[in-house]
Amino acid sequence: MSKRPVIGLTLDAEPPGGYSRLPWYALRQNYFEAVAEAGGLPIALPHEPTLARDYLALCDGILVTGGAFDVDPALYGAGTAHPTVRLKPGRTDFELAITRAALAADRPVLGICGGQQLLAVALGGTLHQHIPDAIPGALAHEQPHPRSEPGHEVLIQPGTLLARIVGVARMAVNSAHHQAVDRPGPGVVVNATAPDGVIEGIEHPSYRFVLGVQWHPEYRVDPQDFAILQAFVEAARG
Numbered sequence: 001m002s003k004r005p006v007i008g009l010t011l012d013a014e015p016p017g018g019y020s021r022l023p024w025y026a027l028r029q030n031y032f033e034a035v036a037e038a039g040g041l042p043i044a045l046p047h048e049p050t051l052a053r054d055y056l057a058l059c060d061g062i063l064v065t066g067g068a069f070d071v072d073p074a075l076y077g078a079g080t081a082h083p084t085v086r087l088k089p090g091r092t093d094f095e096l097a098i099t100r101a102a103l104a105a106d107r108p109v110l111g112i113c114g115g116q117q118l119l120a121v122a123l124g125g126t127l128h129q130h131i132p133d134a135i136p137g138a139l140a141h142e143q144p145h146p147r148s149e150p151g152h153e154v155l156i157q158p159g160t161l162l163a164r165i166v167g168v169a170r171m172a173v174n175s176a177h178h179q180a181v182d183r184p185g186p187g188v189v190v191n192a193t194a195p196d197g198v199i200e201g202i203e204h205p206s207y208r209f210v211l212g213v214q215w216h217p218e219y220r221v222d223p224q225d226f227a228i229l230q231a232f233v234e235a236a237r238g
Contacts, residue, residue: 005060005236007040010098010115012067013047013091031065034218038229040236045098047090052097061209061236062102064095066113066216070179073129076121082129084178096122108209108235110228116212117179120202123210124185130178131198138196143176150174150221154200160191161203161211165231166224173215173222175200180214209235 009032011025019026025046035042042063045055056062069088073081075096081087095115099122102109111119117127128134131141143151150172156163163169171192181199184190192201192213200214209232217225 002237004039004041005233005238006058007035007042007061007063007233007236008045008055008059008098009035009042009063010045010065010091010095011047012065013088027065028218030218031063034220034226034229035063035233038226038233040233045094047094049093049097052094052101055098056101056105056107059102059107060238061108061110061232062098063232064099064109064111064115064118066115067091069114070129071114071118071121071127073127076126078126078129082133084130092118103207103210106208108232109207109211110209110232111212112218113175113177113214113216116202116214117177117181119210119212120181120184120188123188123202123204125188125202126182128180128182131180132178134182135180135196135198138198139194141175141180141194141198142178143174145174147174147176147216147219148221151176152194154192154194154215156201157189157191157193160189161205161209162191162201162213162228165227167227168224171222171224173200173213174219175215177214 032042204210
């Protein structure tokens with residue numbers, strides 16, 4: 001059996017309260033379980049931007065996870081932050097540092113949910129700060145259903161890396177977000193859109209494997225979700 005590629009997963013961070021009276025890290029178990037089942041060796045990455053290159057040296061691939069917070073609009077040249085914007089500066093600083101280091105080293109990157117938005121910004125793109133205000137008539141993208149259920153479908157763009165991975169034209173997804181990619185960065189390809197035109201997936205063909213999806217394939221809501229994780233881990237295997 002070949003050696004498992006090491007996959008670094010970014011953690012969420014929470015203030016004191018609940019689990020601990022001190023600040024603490026957290027991440028759902030199914031992220032780790034899905035990576036392990038896909039053949040990877042998952043490890044957690046604390047938020048130390050100055051150590052990003054040292055962490056990257058340990059990893060064959062980086063998975064930027066989601067979370068209930070937003071990328072600072074100042075990082076993509078936006079003006080005043082929308083009232084709904086919630087920041088976690090320490091987490092964003094680290095995720096940008098590790099993502100940019102991975103891109104520079106052409107190390108495989110998978111961005112999930114907020115991780116896709118972070119990846120979009122790292123690649124020079126911009127975000128809609130609040131979908132209901134930015135896109136009239138948009139679907140309710142802040143999904144009211146449990147994450148284990150689909151909220152809507154996405155259309156997969158033919159000829160993209162995502163299309164080659166999943167092998168289908170449509171997928172049912174459990175995306176839950178109030179922001180979305182607005183203008184993709186230079187060379188970035190949109191690989192999936194919601195019925196209302198909201199961007200649900202991006203990739204960059206100039207890299208070995210750089211893929212972002214707005215939904216959560218670790219829940220395996222759609223039969224093809226697991227193929228995304230398998231393809232990422234296989235790319236990290238080199």
